[in-house]
Amino acid sequence: MALTREEVEHIADLAKLGLSEEEIETLREHLSAILEYAAILERLDTDAIPPTATVLPLRNVMRADKPASSLPQADALDNAPSTAEGYFQVKAILE
Amino acid sequence: MRLHELTIHGALELLRRRDISATELTQALLDRIVDVDNDIKAYLTLTPETALQEARKADELRAAGTDGALLGIPLAIKDNICLAGVPTTCGSRILESFVPPYDATVVTQLRHAGAVFLGKTNLDEFAMGSSTENSAFFTTHNPWDLTRVPGGSSGGSAAALIADEALGAFGSDTGGSVRQPASLCSIAGMKPTYGRVSRYGLVAFASSLDQIGPLGKDVTDCALLLNVIARYDPRDSTSLDAPVPDYTTALRPEIKGLRIGVPREYFAAGIQPGVEKAVRNAIQVLADLGADIAETSLPHTEYALPAYYLLATAEASANLARYDGIKYGYSATDAPDIWEAYRRTRQHGFGAEVKRRIMLGTYALSAGYYDAYYLKAQKVRTLIKQDFDQAFQQFDVLVGPTSPTVAFRIGEKVDDPLQMYLSDVFTLSQPLAGICALSLPCGFVSSPVCPVLSPGQGVGTAGTGRKVRGMANGLPVGLQISGPALGEEIVLRVAYAYEQATEWHTRKPKIKEEH
Numbered sequence: 280m281a282l283t284r285e286e287v288e289h290i291a292d293l294a295k296l297g298l299s300e301e302e303i304e305t306l307r308e309h310l311s312a313i314l315e316y317a318a319i320l321e322r323l324d325t326d327a328i329p330p331t332a333t334v335l336p337l338r339n340v341m342r343a344d345k346p347a348s349s350l351p352q353a354d355a356l357d358n359a360p361s362t363a364e365g366y367f368q369v370k371a372i373l374e
Numbered sequence: 375m376r377l378h379e380l381t382i383h384g385a386l387e388l389l390r391r392r393d394i395s396a397t398e399l400t401q402a403l404l405d406r407i408v409d410v411d412n413d414i415k416a417y418l419t420l421t422p423e424t425a426l427q428e429a430r431k432a433d434e435l436r437a438a439g440t441d442g443a444l445l446g447i448p449l450a451i452k453d454n455i456c457l458a459g460v461p462t463t464c465g466s467r468i469l470e471s472f473v474p475p476y477d478a479t480v481v482t483q484l485r486h487a488g489a490v491f492l493g494k495t496n497l498d499e500f501a502m503g504s505s506t507e508n509s510a511f512f513t514t515h516n517p518w519d520l521t522r523v524p525g526g527s528s529g530g531s532a533a534a535l536i537a538d539e540a541l542g543a544f545g546s547d548t549g550g551s552v553r554q555p556a557s558l559c560s561i562a563g564m565k566p567t568y569g570r571v572s573r574y575g576l577v578a579f580a581s582s583l584d585q586i587g588p589l590g591k592d593v594t595d596c597a598l599l600l601n602v603i604a605r606y607d608p609r610d611s612t613s614l615d616a617p618v619p620d621y622t623t624a625l626r627p628e629i630k631g632l633r634i635g636v637p638r639e640y641f642a643a644g645i646q647p648g649v650e651k652a653v654r655n656a657i658q659v660l661a662d663l664g665a666d667i668a669e670t671s672l673p674h675t676e677y678a679l680p681a682y683y684l685l686a687t688a689e690a691s692a693n694l695a696r697y698d699g700i701k702y703g704y705s706a707t708d709a710p711d712i713w714e715a716y717r718r719t720r721q722h723g724f725g726a727e728v729k730r731r732i733m734l735g736t737y738a739l740s741a742g743y744y745d746a747y748y749l750k751a752q753k754v755r756t757l758i759k760q761d762f763d764q765a766f767q768q769f770d771v772l773v774g775p776t777s778p779t780v781a782f783r784i785g786e787k788v789d790d791p792l793q794m795y796l797s798d799v800f801t802l803s804q805p806l807a808g809i810c811a812l813s814l815p816c817g818f819v820s821s822p823v824c825p826v827l828s829p830g831q832g833v834g835t836a837g838t839g840r841k842v843r844g845m846a847n848g849l850p851v852g853l854q855i856s857g858p859a860l861g862e863e864i865v866l867r868v869a870y871a872y873e874q875a876t877e878w879h880t881r882k883p884k885i886k887e888e889h
Binding site: 290299310313325329331 | 471472473475476568569582608611612614674676677679680681683684691695698699700701702703705707709711712713714715716717718720721722724726729730732733734736737740747749750751752753754755756757759791792807808859
């Protein structure tokens with residue numbers, strides 16, 4: 280299955296991933312080849328097969344609703360490129 | 375024997391007899407790293423000062439009569455596992471400046487056991503790769519042949535260990551990332567059952583598959599390391615609250631009557647003849663030890679690769695959405711608005727393979743393709759798991775090659791992602807099924823031709839009468855032993871029995887010409 284350039288750009292947009300012209304073309308080729316290979320899955324009839332999202336027998340793991348210490352604010356912000364008044368700082372998202 | 379050549383169990387014996395100190399041992403490892411790591415490039419970050427502090431503390435504790443499961447043992451940690459205060463880059467530009475404020479649970483457990491941390495080892499960026507060539511910083515070299523890859527993604531950990539730059543190491547395995555480099559470097563490496571080991575503090579790649587695993591110079595060391603990290607962790611809601619045995623009690627060389635299955639799909643076309651021969655010989659050794667060997671089938675093996683790449687990349691595309699340049703890591707500062715800032719941060723912060731996988735995973739999850747790719751792959755995952763469930767009704771363990779080939783040349787597969795993905799063709803199914811598996815050394819394939827190296831690489835060339843470094847024994851082959859969920863003990867027992875009957879694990883590469 281060959282991807283078009285527009286499809287690659289659409290996926291990159293969904294993934295918030297900037298790509299150069301060269302990267303778009305290389306990815307188009309590589310992803311097309313990988314998806315072509317993945318098409319062998321179509322040989323399997325899986326209509327009656329349930330999907331496996333996790334191998335674990337666990338469901339809805341709960342813990343007691345007890346307060347406990349967490350990372351201090353200063354530590355949590357320490358790696359941030361930009362902070363202000365104890366918050367992560369981002370560029371304006373509204374005009 | 376020089377101190378850096380010790381196994382963990384060998385070193386513990388000497389430490390407990392007070393024949394050596396943890397400080398001496400740690401210094402010996404640090405000296406060894408200085409001596410050889412310019413050639414191997416296994417470490418991304420070294421922490422000599424804190425390592426020596428930890429070693430001195432271990433000596434004080436021992437002098438005061440305290441012991442610990444790993445008291446004074448110097449270890450290497452893959453650089454996607456958090457050590458508080460030490461950079462954790464994941465081999466990525468996007469985390470180049472990231473310093474975690476907390477320890478991974480595994481690291482906390484190792485600290486309690488008295489371990490010494492030498493540093494952080496190289497990996498394919500975000501553990502995505504099979505050669506360490508996807509590291510944003512440099513490629514690690516295989517100590518058996520410096521022109522070849524050590525495997526990946528935990529290639530730094532495996533190379534450090536076989537080069538005697540650590541006594542034990544940890545990696546993470548999502549689709550073979552502990553076992554395949556263990557195979558290519560001649561080390562014992564284990565992927566535990568999903569949920570057996572906490573993932574808290576392991577940087578997430580594919581959350582339903584990722585598992586931290588130990589690498590050891592022998593099977594006993596693997597068991598000692600697993601003993602420390604196998605535990606339920608309330609901080610990881612996918613960790614299993616199951617009893618933890620003492621894995622060293624599994625180390626009995628008795629496998630008479632054990633039922634061992636050999637999946638015929640693991641000897642399919644594409645496997646190198648030398649690899650097949652070594653693995654067949656290993657299976658004969660197991661038969662000679664009294665195991666009942668029979669051929670079996672895992673009929674959906676060929677579908678594991680596409681299913682794995684769709685599921686792992688889908689999970690990765692979600693996990694890696696957190697790298698937005700706001701909370702930590704690289705941030706593009708030249709963007710006019712926040713949307714462009716995201717795009718530029720991720721464009722410049724991620725390398726080619728990571729971008730490829732984010733794109734593939736995003737595609738597999740996107741509207742219109744979800745059923746055809748992601749859901750389809752989840753259903754195939756069920757079939758792969760059922761293959762193993764059925765096989766383990768008949769067999770205690772399954773054996774086969776870990777990797778279809780020996781270590782390949784640096785650069786050989788970088789431009790062909792599918793070829794690179796095929797390196798993991800025998801190690802992808804076990805994580806999909808959530809079961810445990812171990813790779814251990816089972817032979818060597820002599821290199822057909824010694825590489826002709828350009829001058830300036832610092833490596834002796836063939837034909838000059840000098841020994842070519844790392845070429846003495848050829849290239850290692852790994853035997854993979856897979857067991858059912860929580861079957862670590864039976865896997866370790868078979869591995870130990872094989873190891874006791876052979877000497878592959880005692881072979882070491884000649885990294886420097888001996889003076």
